[in-house]
Amino acid sequence: MTLSAEQLHVLAIVERSASVLSILGIFTIIGTFCFSRQFRNPIHRIIFINAFYNLFDVTATTISLSGPRAGNHSALCQFQGFLLQMFPLADVLWTLAMACDVFLIVFYKYETEDLRRLELKYAVGITTVVFIPALTFLFIHTPEKGPIYGSVTLWCAISPKWVLFRIIFYYGPIWLIIFITFILYGLVGIEIIKQRRMLESISNDYLDLDTMGSAADTLHSPETIDAEMAMAAKEARGSISITNSVPHMSPSDAIALQNTPRSRSRSPVSFRNYILMPLMFFVVLLAIWVAPTTNRVASLVNPGFVSDPLLLAVGATGSLRGFWNGVVFVTLGAKERRRRNTMKNWRG
Template identity: 60%
Template structure:
């Protein structure tokens, strides 16, 4: 027996398989969400501003998991049912919110690299991100609940895997769903390109400075370098040093000149950094991996939607399975990136701090 679900004709076996894979993937996403929240609460090393954005997004992911866990039960209940309409609302709001939170992380990276934002400056932006993203996603999703015509039926309806903007409203689905998503993705790509160019420039400058450091005297000034000390929450700090230039506001120069005084030929070399300097791996690498995971999630559903828009008769069950799995794994990939990259960042930061304090012997 065939069940018509939106654009696709599915038999009982296919429908059952779709239900299983989406719910298994949703369970993994739920575990990813719990991992993010639990790690943040239990570990003091996962509490910088970028981590907080990820944790806030985890609560949005939790509602996204609710949507994908409903799975094919929404379409099965019928387009006019409360379950289908509720699932459609969730499907419209929270996947877009996930993309916008990834964009917010990219904006933070841009502000760190190009505007020298410090921890407090980033923290003050959080409520603005929450207000802006919630407003931009909640209001359209809510309005679409009340759109219904005799010809096309309700705006939210079956799209095979779950309920979302219905096939008869496909142009609205492209404009109100895929356009915001891919516009945000393109802006994020542009921001990371600008950041990459700036980092490459700074590395060339740093290599040039490092090649001219003079260690011939016992009492000397060390130019800025990449070594950064951190407090217990992962925020950057600077070691104690003489500060003859206090008050400087140049983000590219240290606020003071470091002095070190060795008792003999063995010296402890501590290289200060700008107090607003932030860990590269925590503040840049982690958001970048989140973005790469996001791209993997959206390739399959976007391909399916473009193909079905060009050819309304297009239907691919294997592609539908891929869409179901990737669309249900958003929270899972976020959890993996948060823990794996975060732990590697913490480990490397600890090694860097130990290296900065290691005695350097001069012959």
């Protein structure tokens, strides 16, 4: 089965329309990060860096069907194939980097400066891992199969004639990374549930890293509780007192703690920005890769399989990565900003 000229025209419109939305989302991330101090934590910086990778990704999806139409041996098709081999995979790896940050925050109490020192390592490692195979594939071709990068209907990527390479160097790594990311978030979730009695401040969207230790450590070291945030939470909720933050802590001890300088200068960490936002990026990532993977599996089972609705879903979701990243970044960040302003007013 082949697609008609009208169906291909609709596919191109869908891809390019979705790509325009992604461009808007990408520039929203870049602009918001540059002009708002509220969007400057380590998670925000990873999203900001990834936005530039997404720009190259959306360049490829904007080329759309022009790549295949130019021919498998054309420079345009090879350029599009290179971009689509390198940058969607980089997007998945940056999502893994966010999960690693969350894991290090929860289990190893990493602070802002600790996470910031990892950013260059992430950038060098991710760029190297995705660049080497993407570049190498430009120079591989055989008389029987032709070049590795060729038409896959929607755009140029690893050609169906090189299907084993597409599994080993594209879909295989992507789903392996997604699985590792899922495991990391699962471990984080289990740890948070285990420590839920020590995390009453989550109801105020704040998670003090110093309270993530064991219950015994928290009882023996109550000075690590953020008294100011606990008292603010009391005002906000009207009924929860600071004594609920640590079992067996008397009201007099809570008052004394509030008036005692903290033993550390560490600031409380936003639950929404440091855990919820990366988790939402992961959920978006899962949604994006369902349609392309379904299409690829169907093609493996039946090499002649072509589904116009499925290709439309692949074109739309594959071109909307930057858009959904922008939506999550701005929506959750704006809520966090309003919450911060509300807390300042309460303290005032």
